[in-house]
Amino acid sequence: MLPRCADVDLVDAASEVLGMMFFTDVMNGNVIGEPPDKPVTVKVEFQGASSGMLHMSMPRETAEALTANFLGLPMGEVPSEEQMNDVVNELGNMVCGSFLSKHESEELFDLSKPEILAAAAELPAQVATLHRSLELDNGKMVLALSWDRLNPAA
Amino acid sequence: MALRVLIVDDAPAMRLYIRRTLQMSGLALSAVFEAGDGKEGIAVLEREHLQGAGIDLVFTDINMPVMNGEEFVTQLQQEERLREVPVLVISTDATKTRVLRLRELGARGYISKPCAPEMIRLKVEQILGRDYAAALC
Numbered sequence: 001m002l003p004r005c006a007d008v009d010l011v012d013a014a015s016e017v018l019g020m021m022f023f024t025d026v027m028n029g030n031v032i033g034e035p036p037d038k039p040v041t042v043k044v045e046f047q048g049a050s051s052g053m054l055h056m057s058m059p060r061e062t063a064e065a066l067t068a069n070f071l072g073l074p075m076g077e078v079p080s081e082e083q084m085n086d087v088v089n090e091l092g093n094m095v096c097g098s099f100l101s102k103h104e105s106e107e108l109f110d111l112s113k114p115e116i117l118a119a120a121a122e123l124p125a126q127v128a129t130l131h132r133s134l135e136l137d138n139g140k141m142v143l144a145l146s147w148d149r150l151n152p153a154a
Numbered sequence: 155m156a157l158r159v160l161i162v163d164d165a166p167a168m169r170l171y172i173r174r175t176l177q178m179s180g181l182a183l184s185a186v187f188e189a190g191d192g193k194e195g196i197a198v199l200e201r202e203h204l205q206g207a208g209i210d211l212v213f214t215d216i217n218m219p220v221m222n223g224e225e226f227v228t229q230l231q232q233e234e235r236l237r238e239v240p241v242l243v244i245s246t247d248a249t250k251t252r253v254l255r256l257r258e259l260g261a262r263g264y265i266s267k268p269c270a271p272e273m274i275r276l277k278v279e280q281i282l283g284r285d286y287a288a289a290l291c
Contacts, residue, residue, distance in 0.1 A: 097245070
């Protein structure tokens with residue numbers, strides 16, 4: 001059984017971050033879809049009253065568009081690999097922190113330094129992982145939240 | 155009166171975002187400095203203080219290597235010549251416990267990410283007062 005509103009809060013957290021800081025709207029937060037091929041994937045681990053990790057995966061084109069929006073690059077300018085990785089790391093950090101702040105409002109938590117995974121990395125498939133696919137106005141994204149509070153035995 | 159601002163964050167993209175937001179907000183800026191962690195931030199503050207210009211406002215993240223945001227704020231409070239410099243924390247960790255702890259340590263304000271550009275400008279006005287409103291376009 002999911003903690004109260006975990007799935008809604010995860011999509012809300014991503015929507016708020018993308019809307020406020022990346023000028024990107026989430027058109028649909030409940031799309032069932034396959035992870036993108038050769039994606040850009042960021043992983044953020046967290047510890048505190050509860051622990052777990054968040055993976056965010058998106059096609060390279062989406063990552064480039066989000067990076068350009070965040071950095072305010074001129075129209076048509078393609079961000080460097082370093083810029084893209086830095087921005088995707090920051091995106092993962094913000095979405096994970098925003099989600100946890102909704103759920104752990106009284107408890108301190110620590111976020112790991114976000115890490116870009118190799119393109120071939122697969123998203124976690126454990127039972128205690130919440131998956132959501134987001135359809136964005138400039139691409140798509142898959143979220144996978146592994147969290148000890150999703151595990152009924154925890 | 156034009157502001158001299160220091161941005162302390164280990165993520166270059168976030169430093170650029172804050173810098174760009176400040177520049178677009180209408181606040182008059184005379185200098186924007188950057189540091190990748192709290193230790194570098196202290197070094198910039200001391201250098202600028204020694205040169206006589208000082209820093210009017212500091213933005214800092216919490217999670218950083220070498221010296222994190224809490225340690226940075228704590229050390230600033232222990233430096234008599236630097237403790238009056240207002241510090242505004244920008245972080246994803248918006249738990250009540252964290253915000254209260256930072257306030258106790260001496261931070262003057264807190265912005266939780268995600269934050270709209272208008273929020274950054276509002277907080278600057280709240281912390282620095284209306285003297286700076288005259289500098290707004």
